[in-house]
Amino acid sequence: MSLLNLTIAGTAQALAAKKFSAVELTAAHNAAIAALNPRLNAYITTTPELALAQAQAADARITAGTAGPLTGIPLAIKDLFCTAGVRTTAASKILEPFVPPYESTVTRQLLEAGTICLGKANLDEFAMGSSNITSGYGPVENPWKRNGSDARLVPGGSSGGSAAAVAARLALGATGTDTGGSIRQPAAFTGLAGIKPTYGRCSRYGIVAFASSLDQAGPMARTVEDCAILLGAMSGFDPHDSTSAERAVPDFGAALGRGVKGLRIGIPAEYRMDGMSGEISALWEKGVAWLREQGAEIVDISLPHTKYGLAVYYIVAPAEASSNLARYDGVRFGARVDGEDLIDMYERTRAAGFGAEVKRRIMIGTYVLSHGYYDAYYLKAQKVRNLILRDFNNAFERVDAILTPTAPSAAFGLGEKMDDPVTMYLNDVFTVPASLAGVPAMSIPAGLSAEGLPLGLQVIGKHFDEETVFAVSAALERAAGFTAMPSVRAE
Amino acid sequence: MAYSLEGKTGTWEVVCGLEIHAQVISESKLFSGASATYGGAPNAHVSFVDAGFPGMLPVINRECVAQAVRTGLGLKARINLVSRFDRKNYFYADLPNGYQISQFDHPIVGTGDVEIELQDGTIKHIGITRLHLEQDAGKSIHDQHASKSVIDLNRAGVALMEIVSEPDIRSPEEAGAYLRKIRQILRYLGTCDGNMEEGSMRADVNVSVRKAGEDFRTRCEIKNVNSVRFVMHAVEAEALRQIEVWESGGEVRQETRLYDSARGETRSMRSKEDAHDYRYFPEPDLLPLVLEEEFVAGLKAKLPELPDEKRRRFCDEYAIPFYDAGVLVAEQATADFYESVAKGRDTRLAANWISGDFFAAMNRTGRSIENPPVSGAALGELLDLISDKTINGRIAKDVFEEMVETGAMPGAIVEAKGLRQVTDTSAIDAAVAQVLAANPDKVAEYKSGKDKLFGFFVGQVMKAMQGKGNPALVNEAVKAQLG
Numbered sequence: 001m002s003l004l005n006l007t008i009a010g011t012a013q014a015l016a017a018k019k020f021s022a023v024e025l026t027a028a029h030n031a032a033i034a035a036l037n038p039r040l041n042a043y044i045t046t047t048p049e050l051a052l053a054q055a056q057a058a059d060a061r062i063t064a065g066t067a068g069p070l071t072g073i074p075l076a077i078k079d080l081f082c083t084a085g086v087r088t089t090a091a092s093k094i095l096e097p098f099v100p101p102y103e104s105t106v107t108r109q110l111l112e113a114g115t116i117c118l119g120k121a122n123l124d125e126f127a128m129g130s131s132n133i134t135s136g137y138g139p140v141e142n143p144w145k146r147n148g149s150d151a152r153l154v155p156g157g158s159s160g161g162s163a164a165a166v167a168a169r170l171a172l173g174a175t176g177t178d179t180g181g182s183i184r185q186p187a188a189f190t191g192l193a194g195i196k197p198t199y200g201r202c203s204r205y206g207i208v209a210f211a212s213s214l215d216q217a218g219p220m221a222r223t224v225e226d227c228a229i230l231l232g233a234m235s236g237f238d239p240h241d242s243t244s245a246e247r248a249v250p251d252f253g254a255a256l257g258r259g260v261k262g263l264r265i266g267i268p269a270e271y272r273m274d275g276m277s278g279e280i281s282a283l284w285e286k287g288v289a290w291l292r293e294q295g296a297e298i299v300d301i302s303l304p305h306t307k308y309g310l311a312v313y314y315i316v317a318p319a320e321a322s323s324n325l326a327r328y329d330g331v332r333f334g335a336r337v338d339g340e341d342l343i344d345m346y347e348r349t350r351a352a353g354f355g356a357e358v359k360r361r362i363m364i365g366t367y368v369l370s371h372g373y374y375d376a377y378y379l380k381a382q383k384v385r386n387l388i389l390r391d392f393n394n395a396f397e398r399v400d401a402i403l404t405p406t407a408p409s410a411a412f413g414l415g416e417k418m419d420d421p422v423t424m425y426l427n428d429v430f431t432v433p434a435s436l437a438g439v440p441a442m443s444i445p446a447g448l449s450a451e452g453l454p455l456g457l458q459v460i461g462k463h464f465d466e467e468t469v470f471a472v473s474a475a476l477e478r479a480a481g482f483t484a485m486p487s488v489r490a491e
Numbered sequence: 492m493a494y495s496l497e498g499k500t501g502t503w504e505v506v507c508g509l510e511i512h513a514q515v516i517s518e519s520k521l522f523s524g525a526s527a528t529y530g531g532a533p534n535a536h537v538s539f540v541d542a543g544f545p546g547m548l549p550v551i552n553r554e555c556v557a558q559a560v561r562t563g564l565g566l567k568a569r570i571n572l573v574s575r576f577d578r579k580n581y582f583y584a585d586l587p588n589g590y591q592i593s594q595f596d597h598p599i600v601g602t603g604d605v606e607i608e609l610q611d612g613t614i615k616h617i618g619i620t621r622l623h624l625e626q627d628a629g630k631s632i633h634d635q636h637a638s639k640s641v642i643d644l645n646r647a648g649v650a651l652m653e654i655v656s657e658p659d660i661r662s663p664e665e666a667g668a669y670l671r672k673i674r675q676i677l678r679y680l681g682t683c684d685g686n687m688e689e690g691s692m693r694a695d696v697n698v699s700v701r702k703a704g705e706d707f708r709t710r711c712e713i714k715n716v717n718s719v720r721f722v723m724h725a726v727e728a729e730a731l732r733q734i735e736v737w738e739s740g741g742e743v744r745q746e747t748r749l750y751d752s753a754r755g756e757t758r759s760m761r762s763k764e765d766a767h768d769y770r771y772f773p774e775p776d777l778l779p780l781v782l783e784e785e786f787v788a789g790l791k792a793k794l795p796e797l798p799d800e801k802r803r804r805f806c807d808e809y810a811i812p813f814y815d816a817g818v819l820v821a822e823q824a825t826a827d828f829y830e831s832v833a834k835g836r837d838t839r840l841a842a843n844w845i846s847g848d849f850f851a852a853m854n855r856t857g858r859s860i861e862n863p864p865v866s867g868a869a870l871g872e873l874l875d876l877i878s879d880k881t882i883n884g885r886i887a888k889d890v891f892e893e894m895v896e897t898g899a900m901p902g903a904i905v906e907a908k909g910l911r912q913v914t915d916t917s918a919i920d921a922a923v924a925q926v927l928a929a930n931p932d933k934v935a936e937y938k939s940g941k942d943k944l945f946g947f948f949v950g951q952v953m954k955a956m957q958g959k960g961n962p963a964l965v966n967e968a969v970k971a972q973l974g
Contacts, residue, residue, distance in 0.1 A: 082546045095545065102539060104546060206546040212775035241548050242777050320775055323580050326589020327543040331642070342584055342640070369580070369770035378772060 003028040004169040004490050008073050008226040011172060015062055015072045022062065022072030026055035026116050029074045032490030033118060033170050040488065042155075042164040044079050044137045045087050046119035054116040061114055069229050071114030076171035078162050079120035080127055081107045081217070082206040086117070090208040091125045091135040094328045094335050094353025104206025105238045106175060106217045113233040118171050122161025125355045126325065127182055127210040130427040132160030133414065134357040142190060142411050143168035143486035147452040153411040156186030156427075162220050163190040169490040173221035173230050177207060179214045180313050181407075181431025184443035187220050188406035188456025191445040191484060193227045193473065194220035196431075198464045199438035200245035201231075203238030209324040211317035212243075214435050224444060224473045228252035231466065247464060255467035256474040261295030263472065266399035270306035271430060273408065280405045280455065283447050287403055287457045290479035291472065299399050303391040308384045309433040310425060315368050315381035316436070321358075322365025328353060360421065385436050392437040396462045401472045404430050406443040406456035430458060440466045444473045445482040454484065494662030496700070496727075498734045503700045505730045506707060507660035508620075509722070511673055513652045513683035514627065514691035515558045521626045521650035522549030522592060529689060533643040541648040543587030548776050551576075555650040556780065558682040559599050559624050560790050562652055565680045565797055566619050566673075568603025572782045574623075576774040581767045585629035585642050593653075595771045598623035599780065605656075605676070606799055607668040608817065617669050618657030627651050652683070658697065658707065663723035670694060670719050675798050679823050693717045696750075698729040700737070708733075709743045713750050713757050725750040729757045801826055809838035818846050824860040831867040836874050844874065848888065852895045864895045873901040885958050886910050914961045916968065919952070922960070923968045926951045937973060945969065 003025050006014065015022060030048040037043050051074060058072035082088045082100035089095045103111070111117070124134040131154035132140040140160040142153040144167070155164040159176030163186035166174050176183035178196035187194030195218045202217040209215060219230030235249040267288060272281070292298050330336030330349030337352050339345035354362070368377035395402065407427055417423045434441035440463075443456040457476060461469035496503045520527050523540035540547040563570050577595035603619035629647035633640045654673060660666050674685035674692060685692050694717075699710035713729055716722045728750070733743045747766070748757040796804070798820045805816035805826075819842060820826045833841035852864040865873075873891060876882045882890060882905055893904045905911060913919060926948060927934055937944040948969045953960050 088545070090545070098545070100545070102544075102546075204546075205548050208545040209776075240550060242550050243775075319772060323578050323590050323770070323772070326580060326582065327545070327587060329582065329584075329589060331584050332542055332587060333544060343582075346582060366770065369772055371768045371770075374770075374772070 002491060004032055006172065007223050008070070008172050008221060008229055009223070011073060012069050012071075016067065018062075022055040022058040022116065023052060025072065026051045026074050026118070029118055029171065036168055036170060036488070036490055040141045040143060040164050040168055040170070041138050042122055042140055042161045042168065042170055043076065043119040044089055044091060044122050044135075044161070047086055047117055050086065051116050051118050054111075058114050058116060068113050070110065070233055072116065073114070073172050074116040074118045075110065076119060076121040076162050076165040076174040077107055077117050078123055078159055078175050078177060080123060080177050080208045081175055082208065083107055083117065083120065086120065088120065088208070089137065090127070091123045091137055092328075092353060092355070092358065093136040094349070095208075096136075096335055098334050100206070102206060105203035105240060106207065106234045108206075109233055109236070110175070110230075115233075118165075121159070121165055121174055124158035124160065124182075125358050126208065126321070127158040127177055127179055127215075128321070128357050128361055129157040130181065130185055130424055131412070131417070132157040132186075133418070134355055136355055139414055140164045141414070141488070143488035144190060144411060144453055145487045149451075152414045153453070154189070154414055156189035156407070156411060158182040158186075159194075159220060160186050163187060163192055163194075166190070166192055166220055166222060167486050168488055173219055173226055175217060175230075175234070176220045177210075177215055177217050178431075178435065179210050179216075179317060180435045181428040183218045183220055184431045184441060184456070184458060185407050185427060187443040188445070188454065189411040191454030191482065191486065192220050192222060193224045193442065193444050193477070194218060195227050195231060195442040195466065195469065195473075196435065196440065197231060197235065197466050198245070198440045200243055201235050201440070201464070201466070203236070203241040203244045205238050205240040211320040212324060213320060214317060224442075224470060224477045225253065225256055227442070228256060228470050245464065250467055252466060252470050255470045258467075258471040259294060260291050260472055260475045262297070263401065263468070264297045264299050264399040265291050265472065266299050266301035266395050266402040268301050268303045268306065268395070268402060268404060270303050271404045273429065276405075276408055279410075279449050280408060283455050283457065284403070284405050287446060287476055290476055291403065294475050294479065296472075301395045301399060301402070303388075303395060303433065305384060305387045305391050306433055309388060309436060310429055312381045312384045312388065312436060313428070313432040314364070314425060315377050316385060318361040318365030319369050319378050320365070322362045322369065325354075325358070325362055357421070388433055389437045392433075392439055392460075400462075401468050402460040403472070404458045404460065406430060406458040410449040410451065410453035410455055434458075434460050439463055440469050442469050442473045444477050444480070446476060446480045447482065448484055454482075494664065496730055496734060499738050501702065503730070503734050504703060505661055505663075505726060506658050506699045506701060506710070507666050507726050508658035508697045509656045509660065509666065509669060510695040510697070511654040511670065512693050512695070513562075513654060513673075513677055513685070515555050515624075515650035515652055516682055516684060517552060517554045517558060517650055519552055520648040521552055521555050521624065523648050525648065527649045529691070531645055533641070533645065535645060537644040537647065541587065541644055543589070549592060549774075551777060551780065552650065555624065556599070556782070557790055558650070559622060559652055560782065560787055561680050561794060562654070562677060562682045563600030563603065563622055564787075564791050564794055565676045565682075566600070566603035566605060566622065566654070568619050568622065569601035570782065570787050571597065571599055571601055572784065572787070573597070574599040574780045576624075576777045576780065577771045578774050580770040583628065583631070584640060585631045585644070585647065587629070587644060587647055591626055591628065592774050592777070593625035594623035597779075605669065605672055607665060607672050609664060609668060615665065617659045617665070620655040620657050622652055622654045625651050625653060658699075663726040666696065666726045667719050667723040670722055675821065679795055679797055681795075687717050687719070690717065694722055696722055696725050696729070698726055698733070699743070700730050700733045708737075709745050711743065711746055711748050711757070713748045714760060716750050721750055721752050724752070724755055725757060728755055732757060795823070805829075809833055809842070811839055811842045815842045815846060822860060828860055828863065828867050832871050832874065836871060837878055840874055840877065844870065848891050852891070856895065865891070869894055869900055876901055876905060880912055880914065880961060881905060882910055883912050883959070883962050885953075886912065889958075910959060912961050913956055913959045914964060916964060919956070919960055919964050919968045920972070922952050922955045923948075923965070923972050926955060927972055934973070945973075948973070
């Protein structure tokens with residue numbers, strides 16, 4: 001049997017039944033990575049020896065009968081999570097030599113649950129991008145191909161390496177982070193499930209910060225159930241993160257079988273954008289039909305400030321980023337380029353260390369926070385952000401969850417949408433509002449485009465109601481019966 | 492008489508406000524668990540949070556918040572139950588994150604009021620605008636290496652309180668009195684040690700000048716002045732400089748200046764145009780700081796008695812003059828020492844002894860109230876010996892010096908040296924008779940009207956009795972025998 005084409009849930013049973021060992025499973029993944037990663041570039045750093053050592057420990061736990069549902073499960077870890085003793089780059093040259101002496105809370109919890117770290121997954125530099133082309137370590141290739149074409153497509157971003165790794169069977173699941181769609185959009189582009197939980201559900205401690213008020217960790221996997229298992233281990237209050245929520249973590253898996261009977265599902269009028277592809281509209285309609293057939297009540301709703309989402313996001317996120325990235329100055333860690341004096345060293349270090357998109361966002365962020373512009377940009381954006389939050393709160397008085405497409409298109413080609421950053425930014429139009437409001441949102445693979453590429457639907461829920469999001473997502477997953485696989489994958 | 496400066500064009504008034512940075516006394520830093528103690532090897536007290544490592548997040552230290560609230564209460568200020576932290580962005584090698592976490596427009600403490608006393612006894616009120624919490628930066632040291640600067644982050648992240656006054660200060664004296672008063676209150680509260688030499692307290696001084704009846708003119712800010720004396724000098728030096736600028740037809744430019752204590756002058760550091768654009772925005776890593784009313788009430792209930800209240804109580808309870816009470820409450824420890832000595836004794840006598848011989852001995856021996864030249868118990872025993880007339884005041888001074896020198900208890904010294912006061916009237920009478928007999932000429936002069944000689948006879952008698960005669964009885968006997 002192939003050890004690579006399993007679900008996390010199925011693997012756990014097989015490991016428990018001793019059909020194969022964690023070491024065998026890990027070795028198979030290591031070999032698959034060695035074979036395919038040079039092409040896909042899904043991992044920046046691979047950790048085969050560490051993975052095998054962790055697998056041996058996992059086998060010992062399985063034998064001792066102390067294993068949990070994630071013991072022995074090999075994962076890709078987005079290279080934005082600090083991992084003790086394993087280089088962490090955030091896909092930036094400025095962190096090329098950086099080996100953290102500490103472990104992020106999310107990955108520590110995953111390690112304690114017995115998962116295995118196969119390596120550090122590629123991403124857009126500092127998670128800034130929707131295509132993985134801004135990585136300082138080269139772009140990631142989407143394992144999916146258009147019908148009859150060998151053109152290289154992007155996996156989406158910023159968690160593009162995580163997405164490509166899981167889709168190409170180079171990991172059973174992955175961690176991602178989502179600031180404006182960075183889990184959901186690449187999940188949609190690669191035929192995976194991925195959830196951005198409620199802001200505050202997962203600790204941000206040890207995750208390289210992009211935009212602190214938006215960043216959230218979340219899982220990406222091949223099924224909704226696998227995401228539920230992973231999120232359970234990743235979640236929880238952390239005294240090291242003041243913005244993490246002091247709430248009990250529910251049994252997400254238990255919500256999967258709830259069904260949608262009696263649930264009210266909102267369809268926001270504002271997400272029917274001009275110029276949206278017919279395929280996307282059709283998929284959305286299909287999703288509506290699936291839920292209705294399973295007993296949900298479909299409700300037309302309005303999220304009137306949706307059209308300002310991208311503008312608000314591209315003020316708030318760069319503003320926070322411009323400040324968060326000030327620490328990469330060459331003084332204490334990471335790369336340094338010596339200069340004539342302190343200022344010269346800063347300038348040379350940052351000029352060499354940061355890529356073009358990161359520099360662009362630092363400049364935008366610095367500008368919108370500047371004296372004389374703050375009120376017009378940052379403060380105004382915060383006000384509109386509150387209106388967007390109010391839109392969701394109002395909507396959730398009438399509905400239990402909201403259904404939208406995840407992205408306005410399927411995966412595009414490497415090199416496309418490169419001429420104008422704003423075209424690229426439009427990719428996040430459906431995902432950004434949930435990020436701004438801090439509500440949980442999940443993408444599930446729901447069908448294929450005419451060209452044979454996966455398309456995703458997005459389920460948005462109330463604050464800290466991931467359970468309903470999982471229930472609706474599982475219902476859609478069952479109805480969609482998505483079984484397609486990418487053409488480039490390990491066997 | 493209000494302070495003013497005379498210029499060529501007339502009389503100028505000085506307008507001054509202070510921003511005092513006070514390091515909070517706490518075990519650990521404002522947003523990390525690293526030790527906040529002074530000293531230690533360079534970079535010994537630095538966590539990954541303090542060093543601004545990737546993914547590190549600040550977590551507010553509850554004790555630092557409590558210290559800020561205590562200070563606010565001590566400044567009779569409004570406590571803001573909801574406040575917020577902001578980032579103040581600028582690049583410097585000893586600022587690890589590239590921003591300082593501070594409080595910009597929603598500080599933890601709002602307006603308050605501080606009472607100062609001037610030399611002439613005038614009481615004046617200085618308004619407090621606000622107090623906010625912020626983190627300190629590290630230290631850059633440029634003279635350790637020919638071409639490199641070295642950085643010590645021990646202080647990076649230590650909690651500071653910035654206390655901003657209204658521009659209510661009108662003279663160097665008021666500036667000094669205000670700074671001392673703030674320091675005194677913070678020390679009483681135990682929220683800052685007020686040690687300006689070690690840098691745990693420093694002031695930014697805002698100064699402008701104006702003619703009587705005018706609105707405020709442009710001010711300059713003198714950064715990081717680190718002693719009361721320097722603050723007073725800086726106010727005057729800067730005021731004189733500004734008067735000269737205005738009177739020579741120029742215009743004072745808003746700028747940041749430094750005080751050069753060696754030259755006694757201020758000089759320009761950077762102009763308003765070169766000022767940093769700090770790009771303040773709300774710190775997204777921290778939620779707004781929300782205080783429970785009970786939390787504030789609990790701190791208020793446990794607040795120590797503050798110097799103004801203590802001073803008034805000393806006046807009432809111990810019947811000592813307002814001035815003396817002010818001296819005794821200057822330091823909490825001195826006030827405690829006084830109370831331990833004065834309780835159940837002659838309170839005025841205790842006040843006189845402590846502010847007189849005791850302070851003199853403390854200064855002379857280089858000791859402190861925490862490590863006094865004589866213990867409170869020993870001083871109390873000495874006062875008891877005076878009050879029960881075992882010794883007289885003059886002998887007491889000798890005994891006291893002996894106590895300072897040897898550490899012996901006063902009773903033991905009196906016994907060992909036979910210093911007991913003589914109250915035996917026959918012995919006194921005999922001594923008086925002896926002195927009068929030895930000085931017939933002086934007796935004659937006295938009798939012819941030279942009253943002043945009375946003191947001479949008393950002195951001679953005391954001398955003959957080695958100072959041990961009871962002064963009242965000696966007086967009485969001299970008077971009687973001279974007729």
